Amino acid sequence: MDFAKAHYGIALVLDEQEIGILAENYADKNGEEPDEVLENIMFGDPLNPSRQKDEPSIEIKEILNDNSYGGIEFYNWEKNEGSEEKEGCWAMFADRQLPGQNIFAQPPYRDMGCLITEFKNKLCRYLPDDFDYQSHIGFLVYCAIS
Secondary structure (H helix, E strand, O other), X not given: OOOEEEEEXXXXXXOHHHHHHHHHHHHHHHOOOHHHHHHHHHOXXXXXXXXXXXXXXXXXXXXXXXXXXXXXXXXXXXXXOOEXXXXXXXXXXXXXXXXXXXXXXXXXXXXXXXXXXXXXXXXXXXXXXXXOOHHHEEEEEEEEEO
């Protein structure tokens, strides 16, 4: 085995077109090139427009489905129909995750509104005003071994 990678948790998931819109808007607002922004995301560099401590950084992971064992499963709470397989996507994980040892010390989220607010605070400048956050939030499970 040359490589093993896994991710799981609460995430906002974007497809190829949506990540392109985000990169274009980010580049436009921060004086960068969209290809440069996508390249930074692919290499795991967090986006931080103002480089200030109080500004939330935006960390997005590219989730690929090539050579994967178990693939990509995404359970969206809005649809409530079980999981759907993804061919490949981009994911931004929530700041607080389930489950964990500190689940009682720091409860994850009171409701979906709190989760939506977290993602909106980080992404609203870069996604369309009518972006449906709730339909993009769910539980993502990914495992790749090659």
